[in-house]
Amino acid sequence: MNSLDKVRFVVPEGANIDALLAQRPLAPFDPAVIEFIERLGRALMASPQARRHPELVALGFWARGANIKRMKDRFDAQYPDALRLARGLAFHIAPSNVDTIFVYSLLLSMLAGNVNLVRMSSRAAQQSDLLNDILKQVVEDSSARLRGIIGIVRYDHDQSITDAFSRHCDVRVVWGGDGTVELIRNSPLSPGGTELTFPNKYSLAVVDAKAWLGSDNKAALAKDFVNDSLWFGQMACSSPRALVWRGAPADVAQASGDFWHHVEAAAREANLGWEDAGAVAKLLAEQDNAVSVHASVVPLETNFISVVRCPIALLGEPNGTGGGFFREFHVEALEELGASARRNWQTVASFGVPKADWQAFLLNAQPQGIDRIVPFGHALNFNAIWDGIDFLTSLTRIVVIDAPQG
Amino acid sequence: MIESFFEVPVYDLPKAEKHAMLQAELRELTAFHGIECEGYRAILDAYGPGDLPGGADAPLIPVSMFKLHDLSSVPADKVFKTMTSSGTTGQRPSRIFLDADTARLQTRALTKIMTSFIGPKRLPMLIIDHPSVVKDRRTFSARGAGILGMMTFGRQHVFALKDETMELDWEALETFAAANAGQPIFAFGFTFMVWRHFIQQLEQSGRKLPFDNAILIHSGGWKKLEAEKVSNAHFKQRASDLAGFGRVHNFYGMVEQTGSIFVECEAGHLHAPVFADVIIRRPVDWSECDIGETGVIQVVSVLPRSYPGHSLLTEDQGTLLGEDDCACGRKGKYFAVHGRLPKAEIRGCSDTFASNQ
Numbered sequence: 001m002n003s004l005d006k007v008r009f010v011v012p013e014g015a016n017i018d019a020l021l022a023q024r025p026l027a028p029f030d031p032a033v034i035e036f037i038e039r040l041g042r043a044l045m046a047s048p049q050a051r052r053h054p055e056l057v058a059l060g061f062w063a064r065g066a067n068i069k070r071m072k073d074r075f076d077a078q079y080p081d082a083l084r085l086a087r088g089l090a091f092h093i094a095p096s097n098v099d100t101i102f103v104y105s106l107l108l109s110m111l112a113g114n115v116n117l118v119r120m121s122s123r124a125a126q127q128s129d130l131l132n133d134i135l136k137q138v139v140e141d142s143s144a145r146l147r148g149i150i151g152i153v154r155y156d157h158d159q160s161i162t163d164a165f166s167r168h169c170d171v172r173v174v175w176g177g178d179g180t181v182e183l184i185r186n187s188p189l190s191p192g193g194t195e196l197t198f199p200n201k202y203s204l205a206v207v208d209a210k211a212w213l214g215s216d217n218k219a220a221l222a223k224d225f226v227n228d229s230l231w232f233g234q235m236a237c238s239s240p241r242a243l244v245w246r247g248a249p250a251d252v253a254q255a256s257g258d259f260w261h262h263v264e265a266a267a268r269e270a271n272l273g274w275e276d277a278g279a280v281a282k283l284l285a286e287q288d289n290a291v292s293v294h295a296s297v298v299p300l301e302t303n304f305i306s307v308v309r310c311p312i313a314l315l316g317e318p319n320g321t322g323g324g325f326f327r328e329f330h331v332e333a334l335e336e337l338g339a340s341a342r343r344n345w346q347t348v349a350s351f352g353v354p355k356a357d358w359q360a361f362l363l364n365a366q367p368q369g370i371d372r373i374v375p376f377g378h379a380l381n382f383n384a385i386w387d388g389i390d391f392l393t394s395l396t397r398i399v400v401i402d403a404p405q406g
Numbered sequence: 407m408i409e410s411f412f413e414v415p416v417y418d419l420p421k422a423e424k425h426a427m428l429q430a431e432l433r434e435l436t437a438f439h440g441i442e443c444e445g446y447r448a449i450l451d452a453y454g455p456g457d458l459p460g461g462a463d464a465p466l467i468p469v470s471m472f473k474l475h476d477l478s479s480v481p482a483d484k485v486f487k488t489m490t491s492s493g494t495t496g497q498r499p500s501r502i503f504l505d506a507d508t509a510r511l512q513t514r515a516l517t518k519i520m521t522s523f524i525g526p527k528r529l530p531m532l533i534i535d536h537p538s539v540v541k542d543r544r545t546f547s548a549r550g551a552g553i554l555g556m557m558t559f560g561r562q563h564v565f566a567l568k569d570e571t572m573e574l575d576w577e578a579l580e581t582f583a584a585a586n587a588g589q590p591i592f593a594f595g596f597t598f599m600v601w602r603h604f605i606q607q608l609e610q611s612g613r614k615l616p617f618d619n620a621i622l623i624h625s626g627g628w629k630k631l632e633a634e635k636v637s638n639a640h641f642k643q644r645a646s647d648l649a650g651f652g653r654v655h656n657f658y659g660m661v662e663q664t665g666s667i668f669v670e671c672e673a674g675h676l677h678a679p680v681f682a683d684v685i686i687r688r689p690v691d692w693s694e695c696d697i698g699e700t701g702v703i704q705v706v707s708v709l710p711r712s713y714p715g716h717s718l719l720t721e722d723q724g725t726l727l728g729e730d731d732c733a734c735g736r737k738g739k740y741f742a743v744h745g746r747l748p749k750a751e752i753r754g755c756s757d758t759f760a761s762n763q
Contacts, residue, residue, distance in 0.1 A: 276702060277747040279689035280721055283459060284468040290452035291445040291475050299457040302691045308452075 010152040011136045020151040025086035026113040032145045055100045083399040086113030088170035095175040112395035118152040162187040201237035203347035209247030209255035211352020222262035224377030230272040234322035238347040238379045244329045267304035278323035282306035285321045315340040338365030345369030349379045416518045417736035431708040432464040439714035442479035446714040459692045464717035469662045472500035480712045491661045505712035512665035531560020534595025536567040556594040572603040590619040596626035608648040617650035625657045665709040671734035678739045682707040
């Protein structure tokens with residue numbers, strides 16, 4: 001294992017790769033891990049800079065004792081007759097920008113009892129990033145027991161190292177999009193190893209035209225929609241990039257102008273991450289769509305958002321730019337989404353479509369994708385069931401014991 | 407009537423007259439390209455009446471549109487020359503289709519502009535680059551095209567650099583200097599080339615060039631020099647001290663609207679020639695900025711006849727400084743360019759990790 005000499009620890013300082021690889025896992029919900037997560041949460045809540053970022057505040061809030069207890073109770077109740085154990089060694093490939101979703105998955109893997117080897121890109125390791133910094137500090141300040149089950153490393157791209165870690169691990173968790181997943185899959189897992197991957201995602205909104213027209217809550221809804229779509233420059237995996245209207249053409253025509261008028265006003269008021277270059281990029285995207293597919297541009301007062309009306313064939317195609325750029329589509333019934341929904345469809349922010357309609361659609365059409373359907377305002381909320389994966393279950397194994405009580 | 411633009415002085419038309427002439431011509435161009443260019447028609451049709459960004463007379467087309475689509479208003483067999491921009495890695499370069507007429511108009515415009523600054527006579531010319539940059543016509547870069555275009559205004563062309571090593575060709579420089587002792591000369595080069603491979607090499611060598619009454623014209627953007635903390639004033643000072651360039655003129659232009667050359671006057675301001683103009687736009691809603699207000703630069707020109715490039719929104723930030731009242735005495739709008747619009751790094755949970763290797 002000579003090539004492993006090239007592996008550098010970001011945290012804990014002075015850790016040893018062989019020791020980490022030989023470390024035995026803990027039981028799920030080990031007190032040392034719970035304590036660590038609570039301490040991380042308190043560190044986030046105590047930091048004035050962290051408090052300026054809603055996603056860090058949300059993570060800090062999630063990390064509190066009462067929530068972890070709730071997760072533990074649910075976990076224990078899932079398979080009352082079986083024993084849950086950690087999978088063993090979890091090898092995580094972090095995204096280039098260490099973001100909160102990735103940290104949730106790491107924390108859940110620690111709660112699962114796994115030993116965690118995290119590969120951070122050299123770029124991310126050098127970034128002075130608030131979340132990164134706080135995480136590292138909290139690890140360093142932890143007990144030997146806790147420090148033994150986490151190692152954040154970096155190494156220049158070297159397939160032999162990734163091969164070695166992949167063969168050694170029990171579960172591999174790959175963030176970073178399609179390119180990364182394909183690259184990492186060049187390294188085989190051991191026959192018993194398993195993998196969770198997080199390729200590129202596409203998220204959208206679906207709104208019932210009549211429901212919008214009949215709503216007396218438009219300003220609040222528009223504000224929620226802005227929060228869903230304009231944080232992170234509209235570049236989060238759950239950010240809606242498209243809006244699909246359900247309804248009759250006349251209702252849709254009326255609802256559309258009214259909806260975007262409200263959203264533009266809410267976007268202007270919220271002023272989330274405005275960029276001059278973004279305005280030019282959105283203008284470019286408008287005209288690109290005009291030339292490519294004869295899209296029409298929805299007239300709006302400002303460039304805080306930009307909307308083009310497109311033929312349904314474009315539903316699911318990447319937009320080309322973020323910062324508040326939307327493609328708008330129209331269907332008469334949900335069923336029409338069935339053919340368009342690809343495997344990478346993640347979040348649908350929905351308004352005016354009852355749960356029963358969604359259930360009927362999903363069961364009848366059996367679309368390839370859609371992981372979650374949430375109301376406006378909830379698109380960016382993390383849930384331990386993410387991208388169709390129940391983290392705690394996927395990161396543990398279930399042991400059946402059929403033996404006398406004795 | 408395009409000819410009317412060549413019958414008036416290039417920097418002496420008062421604003422009321424210029425606006426009227428320009429607006430009428432631009433309106434005609436918009437209508438013309440709307441008929442002759444399918445893609446441009448689609449853009450016009452995409453916006454409701456009264457909703458065209460920048461107005462219906464000369465709606466804004468972002469320059470990068472020419473990277474995404476081939477926009478031409480003439481049939482393929484009428485294309486005389488295709489200009490390309492230097493595309494950044496991973497990006498398709500812009501493609502600009504010129505027919506013979508447009509190419510001719512652009513040469514005439516450039517001549518009017520340049521001769522107004524360097525005089526009517528062709529001066530001995532020093533090119534601050536190396537010969538191979540113009541050799542291979544097939545792989546015509548924007549740099550090569552720019553140099554070739556400027557070479558029309560000089561004679562007895564000499565290249566200051568030997569080859570791709572960017573070493574100064576001292577022999578050629580000394581011969582050139584000797585042959586033109588006491589005579590005015592003019593030099594042209596791209597800004598970073600002039601600084602890095604000419605001025606700085608002179609600095610390091612400890613030698614000076616004996617030019618007197620010399621004009622330096624340069625273009626290409628200040629970004630690299632800003633990174634090295636070199637100001638326009640410092641650049642001019644060294645050019646004067648080390649090589650005797652008493653007159654230094656920067657110019658702003660882009661391949662997407664060739665012929666739109668905005669030259670720096672003696673007062674340090676960029677000037678719009680009679681065939682073109684500059685409008686500064688507020689990115690929040692594309693309304694026009696006031697004098698002194700910074701915004702995104704729009705450039706208009708009456709020259710693009712073979713492709714819809716007559717009204718373009720750049721990706722540069724600028725400020726309109728005034729109109730018709732510049733200290734240098736020239737009429738027309740004068741402005742400053744501050745550089746590219748700043749762009750924040752893209753964040754998101756689906757970064758392409760693989761491409762960061």
